[in-house]
Amino acid sequence: MKKIAVIGGGITGVTTAYALAKRGFTVTLLEKHRYAAMETSFANGGQFSASNAEVWNEWSTVLKGLKWMFKNDAPLLVNPKPSWHKLSWFAEFLAAIPHYQANTIETARLAVAARQHLFQWAAEEGLDFDHKKEGILHIYRDKATFDHAGKVSELLAKGGLERHPVTLAEMRQIEPTLAGQYYGGYFTQSDSTGDIHKFTTGMAQAAQRLGVTTLYGQDITAVRTDGSTVTITANSDQGEQQRVFDGVVVCAGTASRDLASQLGDRVNIYPVKGYSITVNLLDEASRKGAPVVSLLDDDTKLVTSRLGDDRLRVAGTAEFNGYNRDIRADRIKPLVDWVQQCFPAVRTESVAPWAGLRPMMPNLMPRVGRGRAACVFYNTGHGHLGLTLSAMTADMIGNIVESAMGSVSQKVFVTPALQP
Known part of the structure; x- marks a missing residue:
């Protein structure tokens, strides 16, 4: 079973982890804060x-x-x-x-x-x-x-x-x-309206019930790929650790630009x-x-x-x-x-x-799709519409990852405007 890392515990990361878990992937969510939804997904307009x-x-x-x-x-x-x-x-x-x-x-x-x-x-x-x-x-x-x-x-x-x-x-x-x-x-x-923090934390708990491993307090210091796997280095209370995954989805908000650069991609957030x-x-x-x-x-x-x-x-x-x-x-x-x-x-x-x-992103469209390496994916850059678009883009990236790394059980849905 493919092991996928999702970087970022905001609304896009949590919904992405949930969508991937529903497709049968072994998912690990890494978030730098002690809890989900502590940055842009904390108190937006709702x-x-x-x-x-x-x-x-x-x-x-x-x-x-x-x-x-x-x-x-x-x-x-x-x-x-x-x-x-x-x-x-x-x-x-x-x-x-x-x-x-x-x-x-x-x-x-x-x-x-x-x-x-x-x-x-x-x-x-x-x-x-x-x-x-x-x-x-x-x-x-x-x-x-x-x-x-x-x-x-x-x-x-x-x-x-x-x-x-x-x-x-x-x-x-x-x-x-x-x-x-x-x-x-x-x-x-x-x-409609709702509390983004409550929604995201509720979805994080739902993802855990589906088997997602949530690792909080992870200060990611490096990410690299050899084209077929991804290695993530992070500091936490347990010290520095390296973890290897079959793939990664970057959902790290404003930190996505730096992570993408390390993975060989340009994501100009x-x-x-x-x-x-x-x-x-x-x-x-x-x-x-x-x-x-x-x-x-x-x-x-x-x-x-x-x-x-x-x-x-x-x-x-x-x-x-x-x-x-x-x-x-x-x-x-x-x-x-x-x-x-x-x-x-x-x-x-x-x-x-x-x-x-x-x-x-400069065109105000989220980046949803594959990176240069076959095992790298992005679901980020939602701007002021993270709450509005997150469920759809999570489902889209779930289909893309499934198509690239596993058996296709659903129609792949990728729109031209969102292709990298």
Whole structure:
């Protein structure tokens, strides 16, 4: 029986280990932290959002980035200090602009397909992750952004997603707690929300029940391949150990770039920092005044998710500042201010801030497929859609690994946009 290593205990690594175990592989999951889901899968926006499948590769995004470069509280912030990594990433970002429509359609298709896997797995394993099927409401403050949303909706429809425009009056009916003036909105009934940390840790336990060996506290110092096997060197409480596997799937988020380089591949992931706050709804007025329907504010690029009865997650912004994980007060304040403006009944004296690094490829598409060596595979670079896409890409990489290393029991599903 083939022994496969999965590097990374975030949502993509855990779902990948689960998908491989279901196919009969002997799977070992290696994670540097003591628990699963302790980095980018800890406190994201919580949206299963096919409606947020639009990729960022547009000239308007570039112009906004230039305009906001020296505005500390801007939704998109780029540290002007150059680095070869950043420059090469942005060069490839610009090169992907002609593929904006095709990549948006493909991302929407993957996101819609992911629901079937995710909901089925959650039901089979009895996962409790504060899942709410209340839809996602995109809100727009002016005609220009609303009209652009209409064009995006046409692309999403080609990917199989149905969403429809709503008036301000209809927005009030969908989410009565929302304050402020808006031009209009778009509502996606089929989208949903949930706690990514709860989902990932629940899936990690499910993977263990399927026989996955989970090794936490593994500081991987080297990976190498001879073309037919992979050797992983890691430090832990037991000292340095080398383990040999028949194959490896790299699902290591922003660390995937360095690991890929050691394995002879180029995976140009950049760490794009995002922030979130979790507002603890400690009183009845706050609980009644907080939204139940998930929102995405196009102007501020913020999203919300109601996690259970007593938590409201607000997340967003994009910061290009290398591997910096500092939680900056000037980046958190706009999130708190937004809650106070849009949901004035919600008290914000109990707020837990967080920052995480989204692993983003320049074309905003995840890298799912084989490496140069026959025993090396990748499922990484999901950016802001890790929760949304993870179940689908895990199933895809499971099929790819099975095709390459074992008997094919299912149709291999690889889309051209995701091939290496």
